[in-house]
Amino acid sequence: MGYLTTHILDTTKGIAAAEVEIQLFKYTQDGQKVFICSTLSNDDGRCDAPLLAEDDFKAGIYELEFAIDKYFDQQGISVAEPGFLNTVVIRFGINDESSHYHIPLLVSPYSYSTYRGS
Template identity: 50%
Template sequence: MAGYLTTHVLDTANGRPAAGMRITLHALDGARRALAEVTTNDDGRTDGPILPQDRFAAGRYELVFHVGEWLDAQGAQGGQPRFLDEVPIRFGMGEDDHYHVPLLISPYGYSTYRGS
């Protein structure tokens, strides 16, 4: 089985999925190359893998979660400029496996981990 990449974004400040957040994926193989742009659905997930099996390759990657524009669209409190704007997460994928990189977000903090 070839590997693939998924994500899930949760709004921890309000206890709900982060629906409508834009996410971009970049390869970091010497030069930063844009690979995909997706938007989370009502469950805070994407409708399919961000990097599907037929495009998977081992290497270094970056997911950029466009948190500031999402918070603005939600009418979230916070000054301008926002404390968090774009949240980049850099990681490696070295095996043919399912990589799941969730983001737990609030206007003033975030966390991530390798999920299942």
């Protein structure tokens, strides 16, 4: 069975982003957004357990939401209000239920990037 993980890197400081609130949602066939879980990133910018694994890991459209504005505020990085980035949203599809899907987030107060990692 496959599983889903994430990793957050603060490119402003060149460190892992700890204590970032992460929420995971799945979209139903009729386009409804359904909450699955919420967690915080650990000191390594990762989650302590996969966000989806085993029987919960199904093909479909998902969305990760990262409360990045709160993270930068906790880091003492001030930006004009409202900040350019608030919640970073990554919508992605899972089509292979036997694979590992890793979604890294590289982020600063003014930009972010992502890719399908390994």
